[in-house]
Amino acid sequence: MAGITAVELHLKASDDGSTGFYEVSVQEGTQGVALSNDDYDAFTGDLFGTFDVDASPKDINLTLNVDGFNYIESVRLVGGIAKLCLREYDHDYLNVSAGLGWGGYFGVYFSEAIEADSPFLRLRYD
Numbered sequence: 001m002a003g004i005t006a007v008e009l010h011l012k013a014s015d016d017g018s019t020g021f022y023e024v025s026v027q028e029g030t031q032g033v034a035l036s037n038d039d040y041d042a043f044t045g046d047l048f049g050t051f052d053v054d055a056s057p058k059d060i061n062l063t064l065n066v067d068g069f070n071y072i073e074s075v076r077l078v079g080g081i082a083k084l085c086l087r088e089y090d091h092d093y094l095n096v097s098a099g100l101g102w103g104g105y106f107g108v109y110f111s112e113a114i115e116a117d118s119p120f121l122r123l124r125y126d
Contacts, residue, residue: 006124007072009084011060012117013053014107022106024053025093026062028071029083043085045071050089055106072121082121 009026026048031039048068053060064072075082088106091098109117 003126004069004073004076004123005126007064007069008122008124009062009064009119010122011062011086011108011119012113013055013058013060014109014117016107020055020106022053022055023050023089024062024106025050025087025089026064026068027085027087029085031083031085043087047093048084050093053106060108072123076123 027043028045028048029039029042030044031042046067048064048071049062051060051062053062072082086108087093090096109119111118
């Protein structure tokens with residue numbers, strides 16, 4: 001069987017009025033199958049990458065680092081479900097208050113969106 005050589009997370013920024021550039025972090029998620037407010041802090045482990053992302057409506061492609069690659073490969077080998085957690089890096093990941101006047105946000109479509117807008121992983125094989 002061929003091995004995975006790269007893992008790319010594909011997202012689509014939503015057309016919700018969000019603007020600007022954000023540094024987005026990706027980690028292993030520990031959330032449940034159905035998301036709830038309790039899942040806000042549902043993540044663990046090392047970063048799978050931080051990415052400078054333009055919030056304007058468009059396709060976004062994030063190539064995960066070796067930690068993300070190894071996580072996805074380990075889940076694939078056991079036939080499990082990979083869960084990822086994306087957070088704004090400078091405030092959410094670092095746990096630093098954004099302060100008064102900072103009202104930025106970055107919206108992406110979730111799996112409940114139409115198929116053309118849904119996020120997906122692209123696994124590249126040798």
